[in-house]
Amino acid sequence: MMFTIVEKRILNDSMTLMAVEAPYIAKKAKAGQFIILRVNEFGERIPLTVADYDREKGTITIIYQKVGKTTLMLDQLNVGDAILDFIGPLGKATELEGYKKVAVIGGGAGCAIAYPQAKALHGMGAKVDMIAGFRNKDIIILEDEMKAVSDHLILTTDDGSNGNKGFVTDALRKNIEDGANYDLVIAIGPLVMMRAVCNLTKEYNIKTLISMNPIMIDGTGMCGGCRLTVGGKTKFACVDGPDFDGHEVDFDEAIKRSRTYFDAEKEATREYNCRLMEGAKNA
Numbered sequence: 571m572m573f574t575i576v577e578k579r580i581l582n583d584s585m586t587l588m589a590v591e592a593p594y595i596a597k598k599a600k601a602g603q604f605i606i607l608r609v610n611e612f613g614e615r616i617p618l619t620v621a622d623y624d625r626e627k628g629t630i631t632i633i634y635q636k637v638g639k640t641t642l643m644l645d646q647l648n649v650g651d652a653i654l655d656f657i658g659p660l661g662k663a664t665e666l667e668g669y670k671k672v673a674v675i676g677g678g679a680g681c682a683i684a685y686p687q688a689k690a691l692h693g694m695g696a697k698v699d700m701i702a703g704f705r706n707k708d709i710i711i712l713e714d715e716m717k718a719v720s721d722h723l724i725l726t727t728d729d730g731s732n733g734n735k736g737f738v739t740d741a742l743r744k745n746i747e748d749g750a751n752y753d754l755v756i757a758i759g760p761l762v763m764m765r766a767v768c769n770l771t772k773e774y775n776i777k778t779l780i781s782m783n784p785i786m787i788d789g790t791g792m793c794g795g796c797r798l799t800v801g802g803k804t805k806f807a808c809v810d811g812p813d814f815d816g817h818e819v820d821f822d823e824a825i826k827r828s829r830t831y832f833d834a835e836k837e838a839t840r841e842y843n844c845r846l847m848e849g850a851k852n853a
Contacts, residue, residue, distance in 0.1 A: 572653070572654065573590050573592050573607075573652055573653045574591040575650065576591050576629060577631075578648055581633065583708075583709070584635050584709070585633060585634070585635050585636070585679060585711055586633070586636070586645055588632050588634070589629045590629060590632065590656060591629055592605075592656050592658075593628030595623075595630050596627070596628045596629055599620045599630060599658065599659040600620075600663035601620075601664050601686040601689065602663045602687065602813055603619075603620050603659035603662070603663050604617050604620060604659070604789075604812060605620060605632065605656055607632075607655055607656045608655035609654060610654050615655070615787055615788070617660070617783065617786045617808075619632070619633075619686075619812075621682045622689070630656075633679070633682035638835050638839050639838040639839050639842040642843070658789075660789045661789075661807075661809070662812075664756075664779065666690055670697065671696065671697045671699075671754075672691050672696050672697070672755070673698075673700075673701060673752050673754075674699070674701070674720070674755075675700075675702070675703075675757040675758070675767055676701075676703070677702075677764075678705070678760065680759030680760070681712055681758075682712065683758040683781050684702070684758045685712050685715055685719065687756050688700050689719040692720065697721050698721055698722075699720065699724070700719075700724070701723075701741045702723070702725050703728070704727050704732075706727050706728065710725060710732065724741045726738060726741055737763075738759075738767065742767065754776070754777050754778075754779065755777070756779045757779070757816060758781045761821060764821070765825075768780065768816035768817055778816040779816060780813070780814060780819065781811070781813055782798060782811050782813075782814055784807050784827060785828070788808070791806045791809035794806065798814070798819060798824055799819075801818040
């Protein structure tokens with residue numbers, strides 16, 4: 571079975587949205603879950619969060635950042651092309667029942683994961699404040715979508731190019747000190763950003779969920795590549811998560827492990843780009 575791409579939309583210079591025909595996954599997918607895909611028979615397996623789904627159309631939406639060989643390969647595909655393997659939904663859905671006031675925080679590409687969380691909460695009747703942070707205004711994504719599923723959206727940029735300079739933690743602290751009275755904070759983005767949010771919410775004793783995306787291969791807990799230390803115990807992101815209590819995650823260990831294959835990934839990307847350039851010259 572092949573999985574046909576039915577929509578491809580460029581979000582910014584480095585990020586792309588794709589809707590993929592996967593009716594069996596769309597039938598069961600929930601916010602917080604992910605898929606594992608393989609572009610072709612020579613490709614590696616990578617996890618991507620279910621950014622959205624349409625049960626009637628039978629489609630799954632993914633959003634990816636072109637940062638390595640596999641995402642560059644994926645980006646070569648267009649509407650009408652097919653992905654070889656597209657497996658899911660994997661992981662546990664986020665437990666969102668019962669919350670009344672929630673801050674959902676996304677950092678950069680993490681907004682693609684934060685958006686479905688906010689959408690699910692909004693659909694349940696919770697009051698949702700969404701805070702999204704980017705390096706600059708040119709890479710802001712999903713602004714209209716996030717606005718539609720939140721009661722209040724704050725967009726920040728590191729350089730202030732959108733008129734609101736600061737970090738997501740600055741906006742979160744202001745909301746809390748202004749009396750937001752959150753019963754849950756969800757933070758999704760770079761590990762250092764999630765750690766900063768968790769350090770802040772710990773001061774105010776606010777429950778905080780984060781979504782972890784460590785090294786992952788099989789998605790069934792068998793390989794052990796996605797292990798994390800949570801509350802002093804070993805957990806596996808693919809079957810125990812990807813959501814965890816942010817106040818219990820060993821971020822130092824997670825950050826160190828995330829860099830394990832940095833050099834190998836960089837070299838694979840360089841070789842792939844060289845082959846693309848050679849192919850373009852010979853075309």
